[in-house]
Structures are given as C-alpha cells and as structure tokens.
Amino acid sequence: MATKKANKKAAKKAVKKVVRKTAKKATKKTVKKAAKKTVKKSAAKKAPAKKAAKKSAKKATKKAARRYSRSSGKDVEREMKAMKQGKLTSGRSGKKVTSRKQAIAIGLSEARKEGKRVPPSPNR
DSSP: OHHHHHHHHHHHHHHHHHHHHHGGGOOHHHHHHHHHHHHHHHHHHHHHHHHHHHHHHHHHHSOOOOSSOHHHHHHHHHHHHHHHHTOOBOTTTOOBOOOHHHHHHHHHHHHHHTTOSOOOOTTO
16 A cells, blocks of 8 residues: 555656656656656665565574683673772772773683683784
C-alpha cells in the first residue's frame, strides 16, 4: 500500500518535471512515458537496500567472538573499584590514579600479563 503511494508521488513529480522542461509543448503521451521511467528507476534503486538489510540480518545471527575475555573484564572492574576507593596507584611513581582511562589501561595490562584474551595494546 505504501509503495503504491510512493510510486504515485514519484509519477506526479516526474510529470511536473517534464511539464516544466518542455513547457507548453509536452503532450500527454510524453508525460506518461517520463512518469513510467522514473517510477521504474525508483523501484530499482530500492531493491538493493533490501538485500543489504538481509545481509546485515545474517551477520547479526552469526555468533561473534568476544574480543576481551570475561575474566579480563573482571580485572578491569576490580581496578576501577580500587581507583574509586583511592587505593589504585600507578607503576613506577606510585602516585594515585584519578583517570578512568588509566585505571582501565592498568586492568588490561594486568590481564595481558596473566595471559588472558585481550587485544594487543595500540602502543606496541
């Protein structure tokens, strides 16, 4: 139902364009032909979108592998809790960690040392 309305609107727009271009010389046949062409083009353009939607649906159904293991997430969670309590200190200097990003980085580096599944750090 909605596509029929869209096609009618597209046809009306096409008619208006043809009338503007050819001004008063446009006949009814040429107007109808132009309207049909534009309707066909608009329908052809919409078809690939449906295919793309199907592909994305298939990808969503496939089970994706986790980048970070659950246990490495727990390590990060532990470090965040320590930072909020004010107990988390950085490596060499021993200063208190106040940055959320730094706490996450410490948790991930400890997880890497323990051999858990964590992507390599971007610095290396």
